[in-house]
Amino acid sequence: MIPGLAIILCFQLAGEIATRALGLPVPGPVLGMILMVAACAMRPRLTARIRPVAEGLLANLSLFFVPAGVGVVAHLALIREQGVALAVAIAVSTVLAIAIGALVFQWVSRLTGTTDPNAVKSGWGAR
Amino acid sequence: MIWSYLTQEPLIWLTATLLAYLAGTACSRATGGQSWANPVMIAVILLGALLSLTGTDYATYFEGAQFVHFMLGPATVALGLPLLDNLHRLRRAALPMIAALLAGSGTAVISALAIARAMGVEGTVLASLAPKSTTAPVAIGIAERLGGEPTLTAVMVLLTGIFGAVVVTPLLDLLRIRDWRARGFAIGVAAHGIGTARAFQVNQTAGAFSGIGMGLNAVLTAIIAPLALAVFG
Numbered sequence: 001m002i003p004g005l006a007i008i009l010c011f012q013l014a015g016e017i018a019t020r021a022l023g024l025p026v027p028g029p030v031l032g033m034i035l036m037v038a039a040c041a042m043r044p045r046l047t048a049r050i051r052p053v054a055e056g057l058l059a060n061l062s063l064f065f066v067p068a069g070v071g072v073v074a075h076l077a078l079i080r081e082q083g084v085a086l087a088v089a090i091a092v093s094t095v096l097a098i099a100i101g102a103l104v105f106q107w108v109s110r111l112t113g114t115t116d117p118n119a120v121k122s123g124w125g126a127r
Numbered sequence: 128m129i130w131s132y133l134t135q136e137p138l139i140w141l142t143a144t145l146l147a148y149l150a151g152t153a154c155s156r157a158t159g160g161q162s163w164a165n166p167v168m169i170a171v172i173l174l175g176a177l178l179s180l181t182g183t184d185y186a187t188y189f190e191g192a193q194f195v196h197f198m199l200g201p202a203t204v205a206l207g208l209p210l211l212d213n214l215h216r217l218r219r220a221a222l223p224m225i226a227a228l229l230a231g232s233g234t235a236v237i238s239a240l241a242i243a244r245a246m247g248v249e250g251t252v253l254a255s256l257a258p259k260s261t262t263a264p265v266a267i268g269i270a271e272r273l274g275g276e277p278t279l280t281a282v283m284v285l286l287t288g289i290f291g292a293v294v295v296t297p298l299l300d301l302l303r304i305r306d307w308r309a310r311g312f313a314i315g316v317a318a319h320g321i322g323t324a325r326a327f328q329v330n331q332t333a334g335a336f337s338g339i340g341m342g343l344n345a346v347l348t349a350i351i352a353p354l355a356l357a358v359f360g
Contacts, residue, residue, distance in 0.1 A: 005310050008201045011204050012203075014246065025272070025353050026346065028202075029201075029203035030265055032204040033207040033342070035204055041214065047208075050208065050345035051208065052174045054204075055208065057205040058202065058209070061202055061263075061264075062148070062151075062152075063144075063145075064196065064198045064263070064264065065167050065199070065263040065264075067193065067195050067196040068196060068280075069170070069171040070144075070163045070174045070192065071189075072171060072271035073185060074278060076347070078252065078279070082196070082247075084246075085248050086248065086252070086256065088242060089240075090256075090259060090287050091290055092238065092239075092242055093234065093235055093238035093260075094235070095244060095294060096300060097235035098236070098294070098298055098299070100234045101230055101231025101317060101340075102227070102309045102313035103315035104227045105223045105227035105313060106304055106309045108222055108227070109220070112222045112223065114219065116308060119306060119307040120306060121310070122305075122307045
C-alpha cells in the first residue's frame with residue numbers, strides 16, 4: 001500500500017511543481033493525473049503497483065469531499081441571499097450541458113461512421 | 128476538563144468526519160442507492176448540525192478534517208486509473224468524444240456563468256460557480272486558482288451532481304438519444320462523479336464513458352473556466 005501511495009504522491013508533487021514553475025492554469029493534481037496516465041501507458045508494471053491504492057481512493061472519493069462540504073455552514077447567509085440565482089444557474093446549465101453533449105456525440109459519431117451497434121439502448125421503437 | 132482537551136486536538140473532528148461519512152453511506156445503501164440519499168449530503172448535514180449544537184466554528188472543525196481534505200489531491204491523481212483502463216475505447220470513439228467534450232464542457236461553464244451573472248451574482252461567488260461540473264477535488268483546485276471559495280464550490284459541485292443524476296434519464300429519453308456511449312459521456316462531463324455513479328447503475332458502457340467524460344472535463348474546465356470568468360467576471 002505504501003509504495004503505491006508514494007508513487008501517487010510523487011506524481012502529485014511533480015504536477016504541483018510543474019504548474020507553479022511554468023505558470024500553467026491547470027491545478028497540480030490534474031497535471032499529476034496526466035503525467036501518471038502517460039507514465040503508466042508506457043510502463044504497465046507501474047499501473048499494477050498503483051492500482052490497489054488508486055482503487056481504494058476512488059472507492060471512497062465522496063469522503064474526501066465532506067470537509068469542504070461542511071463549509072456550507074459558513075455560507076448560510078450568502079445562500080439565503082443568492083440561492084435562487086445559483087439554483088437557476090446550476091439547473092439550467094446542467095440540463096443544457098447534458099443535452100448538448102449527448103446530441104453532439106451522437107451526431108459526430110454518425111458523421112464519422114464510428115457508431116457502435118453493441119451500445120444501443122433498447123426499450124422503445126426503432127429510430 | 129476532558130472536553131477542553133478534546134476540543135484542542137484534531138482527533139475528535141477527524142473521527143466525527145469518518146463516522147458521519149459511514150452513517151451517510153449506510154443511509155445511501157439502505158435506500159438502495161437512490162440519488163437523493165447522497166452520502167456526502169447526509170454527512171454534511173450531520174456534521175453541520177453537530178457543529179452548531181456544540182458551538183464549534185468551521186476553522187476548529189477543519190483543524191481535524193484537513194487530513195481527510197488533503198486526500199483530495201492523491202484522489203485526483205488516482206482518477207487517471209479509469210482513464211487508463213479505457214484507453215482502447217477512448218481511441219476508437221475519439222472524434223465524437225472530443226466534439227462532445229468541447230460542446231458539453233463549454234456549455235456547462237458558459238451558460239452557468241451567463242445566467243448567474245445576469246441574475247446579479249458576481250465576484251467570489253461567480254468564481255466558485257465556474258468549475259461546478261468538474262469532480263470535487265479538481266473543482267476545488269480550479270476555484271482556489273480563480274479566487275473562489277473552496278467550501279462554496281464544494282456545495283455547487285454537490286448540487287450539480289445530484290441534479291444531473293436525477294434528470295439525465297428522462298431528459299435523454301425525451302431527446303431520443305439511444306447510444307449508451309453518448310448518454311454516459313454527456314452525464315460524466317456535466318455531472319462528474321455523482322453522474323458517473325448513476326451511469327454505472329444503469330449500464331456498464333455508459334458508466335465507462337461517463338468516467339472518461341469526467342476525467343477529460345477535469346482537464347478542459349481547468350483551461351476554459353479562467354477564460355470564461357475573464358469574459359463574465
